[in-house]
Amino acid sequence: MKKIMRIILSLGVFALVAGCNNAATTKDSNSDKKNISVTVILKENHEEFDKKEIKVAENTDLQTVMEENFEVVTDNGFIKAIAGKEQDNAEQNTKGSYWLYDVNGTPAAVGASDTKLKDGDEIVWDLSGQ
Secondary structure (H helix, E strand, O other): OHHHHHHHHHHHHHHHHHHHHHHHHHHHHHHOOOEEEEEEEEEEOOEEEEEEEEEEEOOOEHHHHHHHHOOEEEEOOEEEEEOOEEOOOHHHOOOOOEEEEEEOOEEOOOOHHHOEOOOOOEEEEEEEOO
């Protein structure tokens, strides 16, 4: 009977140690997110007025990058103003102009919150009537 109890106790200790080791590994891998560098360029009518090199965690979405690094106004999840320049605003002489962006020269096919950034990406926002 003592032999069976020792085996059960040994298995229990082994399971406990293995479980703790596995949890520690999972925690470490989640906290070691890779940082990437991206460039964000702001233009109005195709003229550059701001440029920032930004380090962010890998797989960060563009919406988050914009909100954390620029003065941004959103409406229903869409960016309608960046750095105090509001789209489609007669008072700011931007009537008929909208914020559009491209990534690495390719026009966006999805919203900023759905655009996951990769290392070296260059994002150009342009407030223009196209």
